[in-house]
Amino acid sequence: MANYNLIRGAATAYKPTFVDAGAAVSAGIRNASYGVSPQTSAGLNSMKQTDAQVKAYVDSLNTEMDLLDFSEAEQNSIKAYLFNQKKRYAQLATELAQTDPTGSYYLELKNGMDGIKQSFLNLKSQTDKFKERKIQYLDDLNNGRLSKGNKPDDYNLAGSVYGGGAMLIDENGGINVITDGGKNMVRYADIKDPVLKDFKTADEILKQNNQLYNAGVKLDPPKESLLRNQLRALLSQSGSLESIVEDGLINNERLNVDIAAYATREDAINDVAEMLLQGYRDSAAAGANEKMIKQRQNNPPPPSNLTKSTGYSDRDREIYYNKIVKAEPGVEINVPNFSGTNDPAAKGGYGKIDYTIIKGKDGNCTYMGKDTEGKIWSKGTITPEQLKKEFLGLSTKTNAKPNMG
Numbered sequence: 286m287a288n289y290n291l292i293r294g295a296a297t298a299y300k301p302t303f304v305d306a307g308a309a310v311s312a313g314i315r316n317a318s319y320g321v322s323p324q325t326s327a328g329l330n331s332m333k334q335t336d337a338q339v340k341a342y343v344d345s346l347n348t349e350m351d352l353l354d355f356s357e358a359e360q361n362s363i364k365a366y367l368f369n370q371k372k373r374y375a376q377l378a379t380e381l382a383q384t385d386p387t388g389s390y391y392l393e394l395k396n397g398m399d400g401i402k403q404s405f406l407n408l409k410s411q412t413d414k415f416k417e418r419k420i421q422y423l424d425d426l427n428n429g430r431l432s433k434g435n436k437p438d439d440y441n442l443a444g445s446v447y448g449g450g451a452m453l454i455d456e457n458g459g460i461n462v463i464t465d466g467g468k469n470m471v472r473y474a475d476i477k478d479p480v481l482k483d484f485k486t487a488d489e490i491l492k493q494n495n496q497l498y499n500a501g502v503k504l505d506p507p508k509e510s511l512l513r514n515q516l517r518a519l520l521s522q523s524g525s526l527e528s529i530v531e532d533g534l535i536n537n538e539r540l541n542v543d544i545a546a547y548a549t550r551e552d553a554i555n556d557v558a559e560m561l562l563q564g565y566r567d568s569a570a571a572g573a574n575e576k577m578i579k580q581r582q583n584n585p586p587p588p589s590n591l592t593k594s595t596g597y598s599d600r601d602r603e604i605y606y607n608k609i610v611k612a613e614p615g616v617e618i619n620v621p622n623f624s625g626t627n628d629p630a631a632k633g634g635y636g637k638i639d640y641t642i643i644k645g646k647d648g649n650c651t652y653m654g655k656d657t658e659g660k661i662w663s664k665g666t667i668t669p670e671q672l673k674k675e676f677l678g679l680s681t682k683t684n685a686k687p688n689m690g
Contacts, residue, residue, distance in 0.1 A: 321543040328437035329531075335441045339426060339448030355412075359452040363412065366454040367405070374401045404458040411460050411473065415452060418478060422447040425481060432482045433539070434527025439477045445469075446476050480524040487534035489519060490561060497569040501576030504569045512565055516558035526554055535561075606676035610669075614646045638662055 321329075355363070381394040422443060425431050431440070445464040453461045453470070460473035493512070497504070504512070520526040530540045530553075540557065547553040609618045620640040638654045645651065650672055653664040667675070 322546055325543050325545045329433060331437050332433060332435070332440050335444035335448070336426065336431075339423070339444050342449040343423060343427075355416075356451060362452065362454045363408070366408070366456075366458060369456075370401050370404060370458070374398055377401070408454065408458050408460075412452075415460060415473065419447045422478065425479070430481045431479045432524065432528045433531040434524060434529075435479045440479050442471065443476060443479050446471060446473075480528070482532045482534060483522075483525045483528035484534065486519050486522065486525045486529060490516070490529075490535065494565060494568050497565055498572035498575075500569070501572040502569060503573045504566050509562060509566070513558055513562050516561050517554055520554045520557055526550065526557060530557060535564075602676045606673065609642050609644060609650065609672065609676075612644050614644055616643070618642045618644075 377394050377398045381391065381398065384391045384394060422431075442464075446462045450462040450464045450471070452473075453463055455461055462471045462473055462476070463469070464471055493515075520529065527544065529535065530542050530544055533539055540560070542553065542557055542560075544550070544553045547556075605618070605620050612618055618641070620642060622639065638656055640652055640654045642650050642652045648669045650667050650669075651665070652667055654662045656662050
């Protein structure tokens with residue numbers, strides 16, 4: 286699955302009927318406190334402005350060569366440095382030829398010449414690296430890989446350097462970058478490339494979430510403790526906490542956490558880990574619920590013969606049973622539309638059998654069942670225990686063999 290198609294937090298918070306297990310992570314996250322500090326908000330806004338300025342710079346370029354090659358001013362700076370260094374090298378070489386090779390000054394001159402040759406190599410390496418990093422930065426920006434979890438100052442500085450800053454070589458061969466329309470100069474060595482979005486950590490969190498959902502088992506305390514430690518370890522990696530909070534990799538929007546408001550980074554890690562753990566809990570519970578529903582659908586409880594044709598509830602069966610048991614000997618108790626295991630309904634049909642039951646002095650009952658046409662379907666004698674099984678035990682003891690029918 287592509288990084289830009291990570292599980293979206295489409296489900297309502299704590300709603301257990303979602304299909305996408307990853308939405309449960311979003312559910313836990315959305316219970317976080319809303320709002321960020323003015324300082325954090327200002328930093329995020331400044332980074333958006335930097336993105337816009339860099340994209341405007343790229344749009345202003347006429348050809349790809351404008352991006353890959355140095356500007357005329359930059360080329361002139363490099364040429365001037367090389368010219369001066371070559372001139373200096375020639376001077377040292379002339380003086381070296383006139384110096385006693387056994388003296389200490391000879392070694393000093395030789396070291397100076399070697400240093401100039403090394404500076405040429407270093408300059409080429411730095412200029413090549415500058416072009417390489419610039420192209421990579423612009424590609425990362427264009428493809429949405431730069432993390433908003435970067436420190437605003439570092440992020441904005443890189444944008445000003447790679448988004449139109451002009452390179453200048455100083456007298457020592459060091460690369461400097463002129464930014465902000467010539468207002469500022471930055472040593473290239475001080476520039477930190479922006480951190481990228483941590484897709485790897487986000488994928489691990491979402492993968493774990495899916496596994497918990499598919500397992501269909503609610504979390505117990507030992508499992509929660511293990512998952513909490515794993516989340517803390519993931520978030521403790523360089524840039525991971527900031528990317529997970531700021532880049533919307535879990536639910537397609539920044540988490541409602543203000544990292545700058547915490548006394549320590551560890552405190553922020555602990556809180557964010559608890560938020561993600563709540564999402565794990567929700568996902569595991571939703572998976573368990575889904576598993577239970579499927580099990581019920583695949584293995585429905587066997588229907589009761591009493592309820593299949595008659596619709597008798599447990600309470601109805603209990604009422605008729607009590608009527609029979611409490612009746613005086615010889616009194617007829619009519620039980621309409623009652624079906625026993627051997628009646629037409631129990632054999633696959635849905636015929637109606639009306640029973641007349643008479644309790645004897647010994648507690649045994651005689652019964653007679655007639656169908657809708659008045660035909661005697663069954664008759665006989667049933668003991669008190671069999672009577673109880675017919676009326677109160679048939680719905681749960683479907684393998685019993687009652688005598689009625």
